[in-house]
Structures are given as structure tokens and as C-alpha cells.
Amino acid sequence: MYKILSIQELAPKTKMFEVSAPDIVAKAEPGQFVIVIISEKGERIPLTISDYNREKGTLSFAFHEVGKTTKELGLLQVGDDLENVTGPLGNPSEIKKFGKVLCIGGSVMIAPLLLQVKAMKEAGNHVTTIIGARIKDGLLMKEKAEALSDKTYIATDDGSIGHKGLDFLKEILKKEKFDRCVVMGPVAMMYEVSEITKPYGIPTIVTTTPIMMDGMGMCGVCRVTVGGKMLFGCFDGPEFDGHQVDFDQLVQRQRLFLPEERVKSLLWEKNIGGCKCDRSKA
Amino acid sequence: MTEAKPKPKIKKEEVKMPKQDPKVRVKNFNEVALGYTEEQAFEEATRCLQCVKPQCVDGCPVEVPIPEFIKYIKEKKYAEGIVTIKSKNALPAVCGRVCPQEEQCQVKCVLGKIGDPVSIGRLERYLADWELDHGFQLPEKPQSTGKKVAVVGAGPAGLTAAADLIKLGHEVTMYEALHLPGGVLIYGIPEFRLPKAIVRNEVAYIQKLGVNLRVGNLVGRIHTIPELMKTGADAIFIGSGAGLPRFMGVKGENLGGIYSANEFLIRNNLMKSYVFPEYDTPVRIGKHVVVIGGGNVAMDCARSSMRLGADVCLLYRRSRDELPARQEEIENAEEEGLVCKFLAAPLKFNGDEKGWVKSMECIAMELGPPDESGRRRPIPIEGSEFTMETDTVIIAIGQTPNPIIQRTTDGLEVNPRRGTILVNETGKTSIDGVYAGGDVVTGAATVISAMGAGKTAAKAMHKYLMNKK
Ligand SMILES: Cc1cc2nc3c(=O)[nH]c(=O)nc-3n(C[C@H](O)[C@H](O)[C@H](O)COP(=O)(O)OP(=O)(O)OC[C@H]3O[C@@H](n4cnc5c(N)ncnc54)[C@H](O)[C@@H]3O)c2cc1C
Ligand SMILES: Cc1cc2nc3c(=O)[nH]c(=O)nc-3n(C[C@H](O)[C@H](O)[C@H](O)COP(=O)(O)OP(=O)(O)OC[C@H]3O[C@@H](n4cnc5c(N)ncnc54)[C@H](O)[C@@H]3O)c2cc1C
Ligand code: SF4
Ligand code: SF4
Ligand code: FES
Numbered sequence: 001m002y003k004i005l006s007i008q009e010l011a012p013k014t015k016m017f018e019v020s021a022p023d024i025v026a027k028a029e030p031g032q033f034v035i036v037i038i039s040e041k042g043e044r045i046p047l048t049i050s051d052y053n054r055e056k057g058t059l060s061f062a063f064h065e066v067g068k069t070t071k072e073l074g075l076l077q078v079g080d081d082l083e084n085v086t087g088p089l090g091n092p093s094e095i096k097k098f099g100k101v102l103c104i105g106g107s108v109m110i111a112p113l114l115l116q117v118k119a120m121k122e123a124g125n126h127v128t129t130i131i132g133a134r135i136k137d138g139l140l141m142k143e144k145a146e147a148l149s150d151k152t153y154i155a156t157d158d159g160s161i162g163h164k165g166l167d168f169l170k171e172i173l174k175k176e177k178f179d180r181c182v183v184m185g186p187v188a189m190m191y192e193v194s195e196i197t198k199p200y201g202i203p204t205i206v207t208t209t210p211i212m213m214d215g216m217g218m219c220g221v222c223r224v225t226v227g228g229k230m231l232f233g234c235f236d237g238p239e240f241d242g243h244q245v246d247f248d249q250l251v252q253r254q255r256l257f258l259p260e261e262r263v264k265s266l267l268w269e270k271n272i273g274g275c276k277c278d279r280s281k282a
Numbered sequence: 283m284t285e286a287k288p289k290p291k292i293k294k295e296e297v298k299m300p301k302q303d304p305k306v307r308v309k310n311f312n313e314v315a316l317g318y319t320e321e322q323a324f325e326e327a328t329r330c331l332q333c334v335k336p337q338c339v340d341g342c343p344v345e346v347p348i349p350e351f352i353k354y355i356k357e358k359k360y361a362e363g364i365v366t367i368k369s370k371n372a373l374p375a376v377c378g379r380v381c382p383q384e385e386q387c388q389v390k391c392v393l394g395k396i397g398d399p400v401s402i403g404r405l406e407r408y409l410a411d412w413e414l415d416h417g418f419q420l421p422e423k424p425q426s427t428g429k430k431v432a433v434v435g436a437g438p439a440g441l442t443a444a445a446d447l448i449k450l451g452h453e454v455t456m457y458e459a460l461h462l463p464g465g466v467l468i469y470g471i472p473e474f475r476l477p478k479a480i481v482r483n484e485v486a487y488i489q490k491l492g493v494n495l496r497v498g499n500l501v502g503r504i505h506t507i508p509e510l511m512k513t514g515a516d517a518i519f520i521g522s523g524a525g526l527p528r529f530m531g532v533k534g535e536n537l538g539g540i541y542s543a544n545e546f547l548i549r550n551n552l553m554k555s556y557v558f559p560e561y562d563t564p565v566r567i568g569k570h571v572v573v574i575g576g577g578n579v580a581m582d583c584a585r586s587s588m589r590l591g592a593d594v595c596l597l598y599r600r601s602r603d604e605l606p607a608r609q610e611e612i613e614n615a616e617e618e619g620l621v622c623k624f625l626a627a628p629l630k631f632n633g634d635e636k637g638w639v640k641s642m643e644c645i646a647m648e649l650g651p652p653d654e655s656g657r658r659r660p661i662p663i664e665g666s667e668f669t670m671e672t673d674t675v676i677i678a679i680g681q682t683p684n685p686i687i688q689r690t691t692d693g694l695e696v697n698p699r700r701g702t703i704l705v706n707e708t709g710k711t712s713i714d715g716v717y718a719g720g721d722v723v724t725g726a727a728t729v730i731s732a733m734g735a736g737k738t739a740a741k742a743m744h745k746y747l748m749n750k751k
Contacts, residue, residue, distance in 0.1 A: 023504055026504075086461065086499075213553070218469075252637040264558070
């Protein structure tokens with residue numbers, strides 16, 4: 001059993017759970033993810049590791065409530081148990097001294113990005129961090145980002161806080177040289193950043209989030225085309241060279257089950273007012 | 283002995299297995315074969331000649347004492363019967379259902395020379411199901427040897443090795459990557475052929491023997507094999523199966539609606555998407571499903587798709603004679619309305635504007651001389667291209683072993699081309715104390731051969747452990 005030890009609300013509909021998972025924590029590294037199952041009838045959802053404490057044996061992940069499973073997760077309380085947490089899955093990020101590193105995170109993925117920022121700093125890099133969200137309220141962990149990074153920029157789609165959009169990044173790149181760029185966030189954002197860094201030849205690593213099921217190479221639903229080759233997001237990734245990823249296909253494949261997911265979410269929302277029966281504890 | 287009775291005339295025909303009507307069963311996921319009644323089991327059991335040198339036993343990879351357990355059915359001593367089977371086979375309810383008996387125990391039965399062989403598998407199932415209804419008897423707890431064993435993978439190979447090793451007094455911890463144990467039995471073979479309650483029950487038996495099972499534990503990512511050795515395992519058995527799906531590498535393979543067999547089966551069996559949204563994992567199945575392949579896996583995908591309401595066409599590049607699936611399953615599938623298209627292979631998938639597959643281009647084949655597998659090699663016929671409409675494609679052209687363990691274990695010898703772990707005749711790998719068996723060694727094979735490998739390795743591991751200082 002994987003007990004929830006603490007819950008932090010990072011932004012509206014965005015929470016961070018700290019769970020007890022000593023086995024996983026002993027091996028977890030930045031860039032890896034876990035697969036969470038809430039209850040016996042639940043689905044397996046991948047969430048990136050946002051923090052871990054090897055002494056305490058605890059692991060944190062942040063999630064945004066988008067569909068049935070993440071909404072259901074959002075209802076859980078401290079002390080509740082998760083049916084299963086499997087991990088660490090995927091390959092760890094490459095952490096070493098690159099020189100000047102640009103770390104860019106969007107919405108909920110800011111949380112796991114900061115784990116990388118920390119590791120990159122510890123490896124002796126100069127780290128510039130950009131965190132962004134759609135609107136001001138969606139921005140999370142601003143203070144932490146500022147504390148960990150040498151320089152921090154803020155951006156929102158509507159400009160309600162910080163820069164409006166990512167155009168300012170082009171200006172930065174005209175003036176400053178970076179040896180590596182790491183991006184974690186919505187696909188559209190990772191695509192945009194990859195396009196911006198390409199002309200400057202900055203190696204740009206994106207964290208792909210295709211639909212996954214087993215997360216260990218068994219099903220192939222997570223296939224991503226990288227440099228014309230079919231790779232498995234869970235097994236070969238989830239990080240890939242952003243200049244090589246077929247983002248159009250990634251978006252298309254993320255939407256494969258959208259109609260079903262919507263129906264499920266609606267049905268569930270209709271029911272939660274009344275009976276939660278076997279769902280909360282199985 | 284029963285031979286003392288006056289010899290009755292031998293019945294040449296087997297007692298048929300009662301089955302759900304094809305028209306009904308193609309609309310549900312309940313088990314197709316219903317199982318013998320007590321009378322039917324008795325009648326079939328009396329056909330057995332109780333051979334003194336039973337050929338049938340030679341055909342069984344785990345050497346189930348066949349005449350002995352059949353005799354107990356005749357005498358209605360079911361508890362004794364099941365104990366007899368379990369002395370050799372820890373998963374009788376599974377084997378009785380999915381063993382290719384017609385190629386194993388039953389093909390050797392002497393009655394086969396004059397009529398139908400004894401339905402050994404069905405009788406084995408009868409006893410296993412009897413036990414399911416009556417609760418199982420645990421064997422006496424053996425004396426502890428103080429040795430620790432790690433078993434990787436809770437499929438048939440791992441479960442068998444674990445059961446045998448714990449019965450010999452070793453402490454056994456089993457690591458399973460998925461959140462449920464059973465391997466292919468739980469995630470691959472559909473409910474209508476092997477109800478999951480049965481798999482759960484067989485696993486529960488092994489846990490009751492005292493095996494410590496840890497699910498959600500991917501060896502290679504959490505602990506590696508060398509780490510397990512360092513942290514106290516005196517010996518290790520690897521039964522990690524062949525779970526990596528193969529794709530064809532043709533254009534359009536990443537379109538929506540194109541599943542690997544594994545994805546489709548995991549959704550349906552492990553995650554129970556056929557009862558979505560009661561269970562959370564969805565599966566989308568269109569009206570015209572094409573299953574590519576011809577083995578048991580392809581049959582299972584085809585029959586599951588039919589149950590989800592689709593018309594299904596099986597596309598196989600050789601002819602009917604080469605279909606590798608079990609005869610019984612092919613017949614079941616055809617009764618249920620499966621259409622087959624032989625001697626054809628896909629060249630390319632075309633999608634609609636939303637990125638969903640809408641048709642596939644294929645080419646016809648003819649059979650040339652046999653290839654290294656001994657089957658006649660399919661050769662494309664030039665100019666024979668044709669297009670098939672489809673909205674769902676399931677690719678069931680085989681699996682290879684998952685390389686995580688192989689990659690994270692220094693000194694473990696692997697077949698470089700197939701990714702299988704190399705072992706000697708006792709199941710020992712290139713590393714002292716590390717054994718392997720099942721699909722990870724042979725490539726995709728059968729439940730019972732995986733179990734046989736688990737048994738062989740358990741024997742050798744016991745010897746190794748007892749000789750170790
Ligand atoms: C390697 C990996 C790491 C991830 N890390 C995080 C994380 O740290 N925090 C977080 O909040 N989310 C993360 N995700 C995404 C997360 O898994 C999905 O948000 C979640 O599965 C949605 O489940 P649901 O049932 O709530 O929503 P659903 O009803 O399944 O989907 C709702 C919406 O989310 C989209 N969606 C579904 N699955 C995914 C997916 N795998 N990736 C992206 N979008 C998806 C759907 O297209 C739909 O628009 C990660 C995904 C992957 C593959
Ligand atoms: C759809 C389908 C239908 C079949 N039908 C039949 C049939 O009718 N009759 C028959 O005899 N055979 C059938 N087979 C074949 C048979 O199921 C396999 O040969 C058999 O299950 C192999 O057993 P195994 O223990 O070697 O591997 P598996 O059953 O594959 O089990 C391996 C287990 O190891 C786990 N694992 C893998 N890697 C790791 C790791 N690194 N750490 C921890 N755990 C790990 C996996 O999750 C899995 O649970 C079928 C196979 C399929 C796919
Ligand atoms: S285990 Fe399989 S091969 Fe052996 S007797 Fe039973 S059905 Fe036959
Ligand atoms: S060979 Fe056939 S008849 Fe003889 S013991 Fe075996 S099952 Fe019975
Ligand atoms: S999630 Fe199944 S192979 Fe990657």
C-alpha cells in the first residue's frame with residue numbers, strides 16, 4: 001500500500017502528493033516517472049517524479065485535474081492509500097556539467113522540472129529557468145524556482161503575469177548562449193520552444209507524454225516518432241531530442257481516446273454527489 | 283486395482299465438452315467451454331486403460347501422473363486426485379484449459395490409435411474446478427533451509443519455480459512488474475478462455491504456500507539482478523516472459539486504431555476495458571477489424587473483437603495449413619463467425635483527416651519452399667496489390683523478450699538476435715546462481731513448457747543451494 005503523507009495545493013486544480021514508497025525512492029532519479037493506480041477498477045496513469053527523500057522513503061508527484069482519474073485523485077485525503085504505484089519508470093535525465101542550461105517548464109510540469117533544475121545546479125551548471133502557465137493563477141512554485149535558479153523568467157499566455165507568450169525567449173537567445181535546454185510541459189509549448197532553439201543549435205530535450213498503459217515496453221501505445229524512427233515513450237524515453245520529435249503525431253496519439261475519456265468523466269461527475277461506494281477504498 | 287473388474291468394451295468416442303452456443307457466446311465474455319459434469323467426468327475417466335507404461339505421461343512436460351489421477355476420478359476420490367496432480371503441476375485449472383493437449387499428453391495416449399484419446403486436459407480441469415469449489419488443501423510445511431530465493435516475473439514459469447522452491451523449504455520472494463500476478467494468464471489470455479478468477483485462485487494457492495509476492499516491481503529499474511544477489515538472494519530465477527510487441531515497420535503504423543496485440547489484450551484482460559466505464563480503461567473498436575497474424579494471440583484478439591461487436595477478418599500471410607494457432611481455437615473462432623483471408627500481407631495503412639486508420643493496402647502471397655522454421659515461405663506476388671477497408675487493426679505478429687533485465691545484468695549471456703537469455707539444460711544462465719526459463723529463454727511458447735522450465739530450474743537451484751556452503 002502506498003499511503004498519502006501530505007498534500008499541497010500548488011494552484012487551482014493542481015496538487016502535489018507526497019507518498020510513502022521506499023523501494024521506488026531508493027532508485028528514483030530526475031526525469032523518471034511512476035504509474036499510479038487509485039483503486040482496483042482504476043486505470044494506470046503516468047506521473048513524473050517531482051521530488052523524493054531517500055531518508056524518509058517518500059516520493060512526490062504533482063498532477064493537474066484534467067479527467068476522471070486525476071479528478072478522482074484530487075479527492076483523496078492525507079492518510080488514504082493508493083492501490084499501486086509502480087516505478088521508477090523511464091530513463092533518468094542526463095545530469096552533468098553542461099555549462100549554461102536553460103530549463104523551461106509549463107503548468108503542472110513545473111514541479112518535476114524544478115527537480116531537474118536542482119540537479120543541474122548541483123552538477124555545477126549555471127541555470128536559467130523559465131516557468132509559464134496559461135494564466136497567472138495557473139503558475140506554480142514561483143518562489144521555489146527563483147530560489148533554485150541563477151535567473152528566473154515568468155511567462156503566461158495572456159500576459160497576466162510576466163512576459164506574454166514565449167517571444168521574449170527569442171530575444172534572450174540573441175544575446176545569451178546556452179549549452180543545453182530542457183523543456184517539460186504541454187506538447188504545444190515543447191514544440192514552440194524546440195522551434196525557437198533550433199536555429200541556435202541548442203540541444204533541446206523534451207519530456208514526451210504519450211498515452212501509456214504498462215509503462216515498461218509491453219504494449220506500444222506510447223510510440224513516438226523520433227528522427228523518423230518508432231520509439232517507445234516509456235522505454236526509450238520519456239525524454240527525447242526536441243528537434244527530432246514528430247509533435248503532430250504525438251498530439252494526435254494523445255487524443256486517441258478523447259471521446260471515451262469525456263464520457264467517463266461526465267458519468268463519474270454525475271455520480272460523485274451521491275454514492276462513492278467501492279471507489280474510495282478497494 | 284481396477285483391472286480386476288471385468289473388462290468393459292472401450293468406448294472409442296470421447297465425451298464431448300459442453301460449450302456455450304456460438305451465437306450466444308460471441309456476445310459475452312463468459313467462458314466458452316463449460317466443463318464436464320460429474321457423470322461426464324466419470325464416463326470419460328472410465329475410458330482410460332490405466333496403462334502400466336503410460337505413454338501420455340511422456341507427452342506432458344511436467345509429468346503429471348495421468349493414470350493415477352484419472353483412477354481417483356473413477357473412484358470419486360476427488361481430493362486425492364487433485365493432490366496427485368498438484369504434486370507435479372501447481373496450475374492444473376489453467377493447464378486443463380489452455381494446454382495444447384492435442385500435441386502433448388493426448389497425442390501420446392494409446393487410445394488415439396483406435397479412436398479419440400482420453401480427454402486428459404478436461405479431466406484435469408474437472409478436478410481443479412472441484413477443488414475450487416471445495417477449498418484447497420495445503421501440503422505440510424517443509425523444514426526451512428534458511429536459503430533465500432528471488433523469482434522475477436509471476437507468469438507460469440515464475441509461479442511454478444516459486445511453488446517448487448518453497449515446497450523444498452526455501453524462502454521465496456517473487457517480483458512482478460505489473461500490478462497483478464499471472465503473466466500472460468492475466469494480461470493476455472482472454473476471460474472467455476481462462477476466467478481470471480481461476481488465475482487468481484491458482485496464484486492465491488502459491489501465496490498460501492508462503493511465497494512473498496511483490497507486485498509493481500520492475501526488476502532492472504528498482505533492483506537489478508546483481509543487486510538482488512548482493513542483498514541476500516542465494517539464487518535467482520528469471521521468468522520475465524516475452525512481452526515486447528513486434529511491429530511491422532510499414533507506413534502508417536502509428537495511426538489511431540492500430541493496436542499491438544499486447545495493447546489490445548492488456549486493455550481488455552488486465553484492465554477490463556470490455557466493461558468500460560465500470561472499469562476506467564477504455565478500448566475503442568470499430569466495425570471492421572483486421573487482425574494480422576495467425577497464432578493463438580491473433581485468435582484471442584479476433585475473438586475478443588467479435589465479442590466487442592465488430593466484424594473481424596484475420597489476415598495471414600501463409601495458408602490455412604500453416605496457421606500456428608491451436609486447432610480447437612480456430613474451430614471455435616470460425617463457429618463464432620471469423621472470416622480469414624489467407625496468403626496476404628499489409629504494405630501500408632491509410633488514415634482519415636483525424637489520423638484514424640481507414641484502409642490498408644495489401645499484397646497477395648504464394649508459398650515458396652520451406653524456410654528455416656520448416657514452414658513454406660510466403661512470397662509476394664507482383665502486381666497483386668489490393669486495398670481493404672478497415673477502422674481497427676490489431677497487429678499480432680509475435681513478441682520478443684523485454685530487454686530491461688538483460689541490459690542491466692553484466693555477464694548475462696543473451697542471444698543477440700532474439701534477445702533471449704541463454705541457459706544450459708538445467709536452466710542455469712552464464713551467471714552462477716542465476717537461472718531462467720519460460721518465454722524469456724525460448725521466445726513465445728506455451729504455458730506448460732514455461733512451467734516445465736520453471737520445474738527443471740527449481741530442481742537445479744535446489745541442488746545448487748544445498749551445495750552452497
Ligand atoms: C511520462 C508521462 C509523465 C507525465 N507526468 C505528468 C505529471 O507529472 N503531472 C500531470 O498532471 N500529468 C502528467 N502526465 C499526464 C497524465 O498522465 C495525464 O494527465 C493523465 O493520465 C490523465 O488522466 P485522466 O483520467 O485524469 O484524464 P483523461 O480523461 O485520461 O484525459 C483528459 C485529457 O488529458 C489528455 N491525456 C490523457 N492521457 C494523457 C497523457 N498520458 N499525457 C498527456 N495528456 C493526456 C487527454 O487527451 C485529455 O485531453 C504525464 C504523462 C506521461 C506519459
Ligand atoms: C494472447 C496469448 C494467448 C496464449 N494462449 C496460449 C494457450 O492457449 N496455450 C498455451 O499453452 N500458451 C498460450 N500462450 C503462451 C503462453 O501464455 C506463454 O508461453 C507463457 O505464459 C509464458 O510464461 P512465462 O512465465 O515465461 O512468461 P509470462 O507469462 O509472459 O510472464 C512473465 C511475467 O514477468 C513479468 N516481468 C517481465 N519483466 C519483468 C521484470 N523486469 N521485473 C519483474 N517482472 C517482470 C511480466 O509482467 C509477466 O507477468 C498464449 C500467449 C498469449 C500472449
Ligand atoms: S499439464 Fe497439460 S500436458 Fe500435462 S497432463 Fe495436464 S493438460 Fe496434459
Ligand atoms: S495413455 Fe491414455 S489410456 Fe493409457 S493411461 Fe494414459 S490416458 Fe490412460
Ligand atoms: S506504455 Fe506500454 S509500451 Fe510504453
